[in-house]
Amino acid sequence: MQEIRSFIQDVPQIVPESWCLKCKICCRFPDTKEVQTPTWSPLEADWAVKAGGQPSWFEKSPDSVSLNPTLHSCGESGYRCPAFQMEGNICSIYSVRPLDCRLYPFVLTRNPGKTEVLLAMDTKCPYIQAHGMDPEVVRYTATLTRTLESPAALDYLRTNPKIIGDFWPEFLSVGALGGMTADLQGQNTAPHPALQPLGWSQRSLLEESLSFLKHTYSGYTAAGILGWSDLIRYWWASLEGAFCLFAQQGGGVFMPLPPLGRSVRPEAFDAAWKILFESNQGSEVSRIEGVEPAMMTQEVLNRFRWREGEAEYLYRREDLAALRGDRYRSQRGAINRFQRWFPSFRSRPFQDQDIVPCLQLYTLWAIRRQQADPGSFSKALVRDGLFFHRRLMMSHRELGLTGRVLEVEGQIRGYTFGAPVSSDVFCVFLEIADRSFPGTNQLLFLEFCKELGDYPLINAMGDSGLPGLRRAKQAYRPVGMARVVELAGVEPAASAVRLQRSPN
Numbered sequence: 001m002q003e004i005r006s007f008i009q010d011v012p013q014i015v016p017e018s019w020c021l022k023c024k025i026c027c028r029f030p031d032t033k034e035v036q037t038p039t040w041s042p043l044e045a046d047w048a049v050k051a052g053g054q055p056s057w058f059e060k061s062p063d064s065v066s067l068n069p070t071l072h073s074c075g076e077s078g079y080r081c082p083a084f085q086m087e088g089n090i091c092s093i094y095s096v097r098p099l100d101c102r103l104y105p106f107v108l109t110r111n112p113g114k115t116e117v118l119l120a121m122d123t124k125c126p127y128i129q130a131h132g133m134d135p136e137v138v139r140y141t142a143t144l145t146r147t148l149e150s151p152a153a154l155d156y157l158r159t160n161p162k163i164i165g166d167f168w169p170e171f172l173s174v175g176a177l178g179g180m181t182a183d184l185q186g187q188n189t190a191p192h193p194a195l196q197p198l199g200w201s202q203r204s205l206l207e208e209s210l211s212f213l214k215h216t217y218s219g220y221t222a223a224g225i226l227g228w229s230d231l232i233r234y235w236w237a238s239l240e241g242a243f244c245l246f247a248q249q250g251g252g253v254f255m256p257l258p259p260l261g262r263s264v265r266p267e268a269f270d271a272a273w274k275i276l277f278e279s280n281q282g283s284e285v286s287r288i289e290g291v292e293p294a295m296m297t298q299e300v301l302n303r304f305r306w307r308e309g310e311a312e313y314l315y316r317r318e319d320l321a322a323l324r325g326d327r328y329r330s331q332r333g334a335i336n337r338f339q340r341w342f343p344s345f346r347s348r349p350f351q352d353q354d355i356v357p358c359l360q361l362y363t364l365w366a367i368r369r370q371q372a373d374p375g376s377f378s379k380a381l382v383r384d385g386l387f388f389h390r391r392l393m394m395s396h397r398e399l400g401l402t403g404r405v406l407e408v409e410g411q412i413r414g415y416t417f418g419a420p421v422s423s424d425v426f427c428v429f430l431e432i433a434d435r436s437f438p439g440t441n442q443l444l445f446l447e448f449c450k451e452l453g454d455y456p457l458i459n460a461m462g463d464s465g466l467p468g469l470r471r472a473k474q475a476y477r478p479v480g481m482a483r484v485v486e487l488a489g490v491e492p493a494a495s496a497v498r499l500q501r502s503p504n
Helices: 002-009 017-022 042-050 099-103 126-131 135-148 151-159 178-184 200-210 222-226 266-279 317-322 326-341 352-372 376-394 440-450 467-474
Strands: 058-060 067-069 106-110 117-122 171-176 233-239 242-249 252-254 288-291 305-308 312-316 346-349 402-408 411-420 425-433 457-459 480-482 485-488
Touching (some): 099 106, 106 135, 106 171, 126 135, 135 352, 171 376, 200 233, 200 242, 222 411, 242 266, 252 266, 266 288, 312 317, 317 457, 326 440, 346 440, 352 402, 352 411, 376 425, 402 440, 411 440
Parallel strands (some): 425 457
Antiparallel strands (some): 058 067, 233 242, 242 252, 312 457, 312 480, 402 411, 411 425
């Protein structure tokens, strides 16, 4: 209980006291039905009573351990929380107020489809209306999201499940909470008894496992994995001396990477596949992705069918930083035009206060992208990409990312993020530019590559099968591809893998 108490009391208040003391919204309700009242755990109610409250303040939920406040009439003003004092506009038990109140104007809610838990801002709050997009609030959101994914938060949720309410139109979602979603759906019990949850607290274990061998593929990075943690639930197990990573999404379980270790035995693949087979009840969703050619030993080939995964483009950094010769004429031309038209541009490191304008730029880019390609695949890429971009921005320090922005007249017109895959390869995970400023992509990429002198190779990710993106990647003259295969089915491979190994 002490851990839960510390968790609750450590949640900071983002709204200044001066705003709260003059607010006419909080703690008051128009009626007693279908209103957004705070919920209390039995432990919080006990603290309130010890601080001077009354047991009659609380009523039990018929189907939950959560407690609801007994609202008191305040005449024409409607109803109020029993702890609220109209005179002075204060809470009589402020020091032990429940988590639901400490979080506000942030709320825990289900998405409209009731399939996941979201952290949202209540836009009825005057402070949020005035400052919801301020850098300080954005930074607070990132901190609060990590706090709510902690083990203590999940322990608290079991004592007050009703704190997760229904979605209201005035709520503005700021992020999904994968751990709470899994717990709410009863999935925090792992999909297999051998699996343990992998979250941010296990980041060092993940990074150590990724570092045993040199890689070129972007998936072998903490950012390439945890960057998707708002959409994908991760689990892990130690099998036959290897670190095995499992991902759960859409009701199925797969491995985004093969078993990892200094020397992985074939038996680790067997043990991992057994978990996949049992978790998915034999479904074809079972697969092992991200297998690099060096890992495709004959013993592995004898165990699985395989198919090529999406390859990623590799370039010599010195080529990208110089853009010499006729083969880079078009890129130099675009950059020269940009510099003539916008001589006051500035390339600088990403800062926390850039999160909001960068996400606004992503939204603008996404709208134009979907107008140009309204297909469902494009829409899915844009939607999922928002979660990935936001997570990398919010957790760039923890994930060891380098970020850069390009400004024109003080406005961000492009941003990019990347991280090392190995001592030889740096991966540029994403790049977004305002297409109404021609040359922004080319200049942003050039400036970024100039700063990465410690890495001989640049991985610029794949092309997602999009012809336009493929042409743009090929125009930079790749020197190789970071190739991977996907393993499926416990059947012998019909033939040996013939994959050209990427340059080291």
